[in-house]
Amino acid sequence: MKRRGFLALALATPVMAAPGGLELVKPRRARFEEVGDAVLMTVDLPELLLTRDSDAMASLESAFRTRLDFEITLHRAGQSEAIEHGWVIVFIQWDPWKERYMVETKEADRPATRRYFAGRDDAIVAAVRLDRVRIARAGALERGPKAVYHATVVGQRNRIEKGLLSPEDGDGDGRGQGRDLSVFSRWVGIFIRATQSAEKTVAIKTSPAFYLVAR
Amino acid sequence: MTDPRDHDKRDKRDGRDKRDERDGSESPVPEDRPGEAPQAGKPGPVTRGARRSAVAGARESVIAGGWLGGGTRSTMGLRVSRIRLTRTGLRIVVGPRVPWWGRLESRVITALVALGILCVGASAYLVTLTVQYFDSIVRDAATKSDKAVAAARPLYDGFVRASKQAYRARVVATARELELGLRGPGPRAEPTAGVATQVQAHLASILEHEADLVELRVDGLPGGPVSVDRRQAVPEDPAQWVWFTAAPEPLDLRAGAPLQLTATYAQSTDMDRRYQALGTLGRELDYVAVNGTVVDRGELEGAVFRAIGAASALVLLVAFIAGFVLARATTRKLTVLSEVILRVAGGDLRARVPDLGQDELGQLGAAFNGMLDELDSAQRKLSYLQKIGAWQEMARRIAHEIKNPLTPIQLAVQQLREKDPKTNPAFTRMLQTSVEIVEDEIESLRRMVTSFSRFAKVPEVQVVPVEIARVVEEFDRAYGHLTERETDVLEVSPVPAGLTIMGDRQLLKQCLVNLVENAVLSQRERGPVHVRVSVRPVPPERGVDPGLPATACELRVDDNGPGIALDRRERVFEPYESTRKEGTGLGLAIVKKVILDHGGEVRVDDSELGGAAIVIRLPLHAPDAEA
Numbered sequence: 035m036k037r038r039g040f041l042a043l044a045l046a047t048p049v050m051a052a053p054g055g056l057e058l059v060k061p062r063r064a065r066f067e068e069v070g071d072a073v074l075m076t077v078d079l080p081e082l083l084l085t086r087d088s089d090a091m092a093s094l095e096s097a098f099r100t101r102l103d104f105e106i107t108l109h110r111a112g113q114s115e116a117i118e119h120g121w122v123i124v125f126i127q128w129d130p131w132k133e134r135y136m137v138e139t140k141e142a143d144r145p146a147t148r149r150y151f152a153g154r155d156d157a158i159v160a161a162v163r164l165d166r167v168r169i170a171r172a173g174a175l176e177r178g179p180k181a182v183y184h185a186t187v188v189g190q191r192n193r194i195e196k197g198l199l200s201p202e203d204g205d206g207d208g209r210g211q212g213r214d215l216s217v218f219s220r221w222v223g224i225f226i227r228a229t230q231s232a233e234k235t236v237a238i239k240t241s242p243a244f245y246l247v248a249r
Numbered sequence: 250m251t252d253p254r255d256h257d258k259r260d261k262r263d264g265r266d267k268r269d270e271r272d273g274s275e276s277p278v279p280e281d282r283p284g285e286a287p288q289a290g291k292p293g294p295v296t297r298g299a300r301r302s303a304v305a306g307a308r309e310s311v312i313a314g315g316w317l318g319g320g321t322r323s324t325m326g327l328r329v330s331r332i333r334l335t336r337t338g339l340r341i342v343v344g345p346r347v348p349w350w351g352r353l354e355s356r357v358i359t360a361l362v363a364l365g366i367l368c369v370g371a372s373a374y375l376v377t378l379t380v381q382y383f384d385s386i387v388r389d390a391a392t393k394s395d396k397a398v399a400a401a402r403p404l405y406d407g408f409v410r411a412s413k414q415a416y417r418a419r420v421v422a423t424a425r426e427l428e429l430g431l432r433g434p435g436p437r438a439e440p441t442a443g444v445a446t447q448v449q450a451h452l453a454s455i456l457e458h459e460a461d462l463v464e465l466r467v468d469g470l471p472g473g474p475v476s477v478d479r480r481q482a483v484p485e486d487p488a489q490w491v492w493f494t495a496a497p498e499p500l501d502l503r504a505g506a507p508l509q510l511t512a513t514y515a516q517s518t519d520m521d522r523r524y525q526a527l528g529t530l531g532r533e534l535d536y537v538a539v540n541g542t543v544v545d546r547g548e549l550e551g552a553v554f555r556a557i558g559a560a561s562a563l564v565l566l567v568a569f570i571a572g573f574v575l576a577r578a579t580t581r582k583l584t585v586l587s588e589v590i591l592r593v594a595g596g597d598l599r600a601r602v603p604d605l606g607q608d609e610l611g612q613l614g615a616a617f618n619g620m621l622d623e624l625d626s627a628q629r630k631l632s633y634l635q636k637i638g639a640w641q642e643m644a645r646r647i648a649h650e651i652k653n654p655l656t657p658i659q660l661a662v663q664q665l666r667e668k669d670p671k672t673n674p675a676f677t678r679m680l681q682t683s684v685e686i687v688e689d690e691i692e693s694l695r696r697m698v699t700s701f702s703r704f705a706k707v708p709e710v711q712v713v714p715v716e717i718a719r720v721v722e723e724f725d726r727a728y729g730h731l732t733e734r735e736t737d738v739l740e741v742s743p744v745p746a747g748l749t750i751m752g753d754r755q756l757l758k759q760c761l762v763n764l765v766e767n768a769v770l771s772q773r774e775r776g777p778v779h780v781r782v783s784v785r786p787v788p789p790e791r792g793v794d795p796g797l798p799a800t801a802c803e804l805r806v807d808d809n810g811p812g813i814a815l816d817r818r819e820r821v822f823e824p825y826e827s828t829r830k831e832g833t834g835l836g837l838a839i840v841k842k843v844i845l846d847h848g849g850e851v852r853v854d855d856s857e858l859g860g861a862a863i864v865i866r867l868p869l870h871a872p873d874a875e876a
Contacts, residue, residue, distance in 0.1 A: 096402040098528030130409040131493045131516065194536055194543045195529075218556075223540030225555035230536055230543050 059186065061241035067166065068246060071173055074166040079104070079189045081236045082162050083126070085155060090191070090233075094154065099127040102161055103190045103232070108170050111182040111243050118170040126161040128154075137161050141168070162189075177246040184243040190232035354580035361572030365565050373561040380553050388546070391534045398531035405524045416495040416514050423465070424498040424510040427451050431502055444502070445472045452477040463492050463515045467500065469508040483515040490515040582610040589617070598625045630845045633822075637842045640824040644835075645705035652698045655691055662687045704824070704835040710846040712751040714870050717784055717802055718744035720754055724761045724782070734777070739765065742783035748802045749870045756843045761806065763836040764863050768808035770829060772860065779809040779858055787866065801849075801868050810860035818853035837863075 064077035082102055083090055094100055101123065108118040125138040132150075135157035140146045151157035169185055349355050430451045431444065452465040456477045463483055466476035485492045493514050500508035536543050544552070582605045592600035598621060602614035666684045671677050725741045765780050772778045786799035813821055820826050822841040827834030840863070844851045849867040856862035 093528065093532070096528070097405065097524070098531075099525055129491075130406065131413075131491050192532055194533060219540050221560065222549070222552050222556045223542065225552040225559065226539060226542065226544050226548060227552070228544070228548055230545050230548070233532065 059237045059239045062187075062238035063242075064185065064240040066169075066240075066244040068172050069166075071171055072168045073170045073172050073175065073246070075106070075169045075185055075240070076163070076165050076167070077185075077187060077238070077240065078159075078163045079187065079236050079238060080159075080162050082189045082191050082234060083158050085158060091154075094126065094158075095128060097128045097130050099125055100161075101125055101192055103193050104164060104167075105188045105190075106164070106167065106169055107186045107188075109184055109186060110176075111184060117174070117183070120167070120169055122164060122167055124161045126157055144168075172246060175246055177248045179245050182243045182245050185240045187238050187240075189236045189238075190234070192233040194231060194233075352580075353583060354576060357576040357580055358569075358573055361576055362565075362569050365568035365572065369561045369565050369568070373557055376557050377554060380550065380557070384546070384550050391546070394534050395531060398527055398534075401524070401527055405520075408520065412516060413493065413495070416493055416512070419459075419514070420495040420498045420510060420512045423455055423459075423512055424500055426455065427467070427510060428501055430454075445470050445475050448475045449477065461515050462512060464494075464511075464513040466511045467508055468497070468511065469500075478513075485515075487518060487521075489518060491518050491521070492516075579610070582606075582614070586610065586614060586617070589614075593621060598628065626850075634842065634845055637824065637838060640838070641705045641707065644701040644824075648698045648701035648705060651694055652702070655695055655698070659688065659691050662691070700835060704839060707839055707842060708756070710753045710756055710843065712753055712847065714749050714872075715752050715754050715757075716746075717748045717750055717752075717804065717867070718746060720752070720757045720761070721782060721784060721804075723754070724758050727758070728762055728765065736777035737769070737773075738777070738779045740779070740781040742781065744784040745786060748784065748786060750802065750847070750867045751870045752847055752867065753843070757847075760840045760843050760865070761804075763840050764806040767836050767863075768806060768810055768860070771810035772808060775811070777809075781805075781807040781858060783807070786869075799869060800871070801866050804865040804867065805854075805862050806865075807856035807858045807862040808860040809856070809858040812855070812859070813853050813861045821853060822851065840865075 062077055062079075064075050067074045067076075083094075083100065085091060090100065102125075104122040104124070106118075106120040106122065107116045108120075109116055120142055122142075123140040125136075125140075127136050127138075128134075129136050129150075135151040135154060137149045137151065137157050137160045138146055139149075149157075149160055151160065164187065170183075175181065175183065350359075427448070431447055448467050448470065452467065452475065456462050456465055456479060461483070463480060463485075464476055464478035466474050468474045483490050493516050495512055495514065497509040497511040500510055502508055535546055537546055537549050538544075539549060539552070585605065586602060589600045589602045601618050601621060605611040605614040662684050665680065669677055669680050721741060721744050725739075728739075761782065765782070768780045769778050783805050785803055785805075787801040787803055788799060822837050823834075824838040825834040826838075841851050844865050844867070847867055849865060851863065851865050854862040854864050
């Protein structure tokens, strides 16, 4: 290893070793289709709900509903500005009454769909797959191999609702110890290195990128 | 204490020597004191013993730690770092400059910082323990909550299972009820042809009475399944109802084909929603909201530790700055004091400690200044008396040497005048003139010799308690006439009673005579003479309780003469310093010597009468203090 590379590695080590530090965006192969005026994407994020994740499986089998949030952003290669934003929400739940798994998918500008599975693993595979999700209008994209696009998907399992965690009352007192507590809370907030927004977060970037064939 | 003569010697040294001494680049040790530590202000050849002493002194200084906090003069790395009191007096030990960690300021700051670190560290440790303690409690509570949630899972499962069994039992009961309704009371009968209609009616009746029934269906009838439902009333909606179809129950109606009853029930999702909420709460037990953001509890604990650490560091920084400022304020005073002490030790008796405030160090500085004032005054008195003594010795010798030949000269001149044969009138006239000139000069010399003799023979002061009023009164009685002129005035103000001094009455009267004569002589040629003699007790100095009795009195002799210029007011007390042609310049010198012998002071001031005022300050006699 050259000296410069070694130095870069040495400098980057603490960043990589930091607990809860940067979440790297993983490259992921995806399938893109142009159907009518829509560009559809199919991609899997199995890391979001792994069958070997005992806590997640226990929660699922206990009939607790598991929510998966997907935020999809379309970028043109080389540009940081997003072209399109989209979201998909998937609920997966064991229905003890009917003894089957229900996978409910909500997508922007589309009615919710429900699918039922007898087996858990099939339901999970369906839940973590974004199947032919509309990511952009074909007319809005430039065609040709020079206009290369890629999508970024951020998936979150059981996103934490801040509203449920906010204190109900008492802490907002602007006097005495209440004020001091508020100040101390802000002070502590400065030293928080990693915030938690979900039970698990996975970010991927589609690779290779795609382009629309010129007509 | 250093010998004042040493200072005089030092003053006479050339500038190069003084520079060397200031720089401290040498460690001079007098040859006659080879074993002593080097003494500032006494240069001399550096001998082997001196070198040894200098090295020993330097080593001693290093061992002593330089309590004065470093010297003020440096060259070639050497500094006056310490003052040592030896058998022979105060000695300045020259040694290497005290390093910064050895200085008092550094030690005080280090002590404060160490104290701050100790306090802040102890506080931070206690806070850390507290946080960990409460975190363990919260963790225990969260674990229990987790267990409670885990315990609720089988409960929900059991609830669902029990509900299903209950629905199944209800299906069985409904089937029996339907059989009874269709067969009627009595022996079992075959269903009639309109059984489908009857089944429909019975099912409707049962549906009407059971509110959570969604659908009842009988399969196996000849005309196809018969059902009733209220799907519209209780739609299957996860927000409200979930439908559950229990396993079908066979009907015994003795029909040709086997019949079976199927029932679908609507189960409220209220319990499911609560269960889901329980699951959400269980998941969120591991997280807390801080300042609008959600964090893991472990991360929060780390953030609290970091925040406490940063706050402690901040407090420590503030404590360090405050300690530094406070220590600096205190040690600066010590540094100033040590610098002044070193200057004084170096012979500069004019050095004074600036105002250091009202605290103990300020009082120490003021007391040190007072001591220096006393020392300076005593030194000046001593120096003056020594000078006067030298002048007296010279006057005595001159008087002796001149006085002896005067009488033979005068006799010889008289013989010349008597032996004149008077044969030649011109010669006689010339001889008479010459003899008169010689006799005049002899008389002039005789007066001068008399004056010298008086100056040389100023007797030793023999002090006894005497009231100053008596001195002034006797002076007034003896010399009240002043001059022959009517216009000349001698004004003697009334003297306050009770002002007793330790004094020599005759000499003090002589001083008054000298002063008054000086005043008269200075003004007589210019016009009427006005001389005033007055006495007043000296009020306590500023800062001393004004209620305390006076400790001194002032005897003033004012005149209306031409006065004394400011630049001559010190010199007029020097012997033979006079502006008058016929003056010897010894009167004021005698006065000052006498007054200094009394432990007093004399100075020249402006007079209210327009001329000069000679002010004599004499300490009052305090019998109690003496006792």
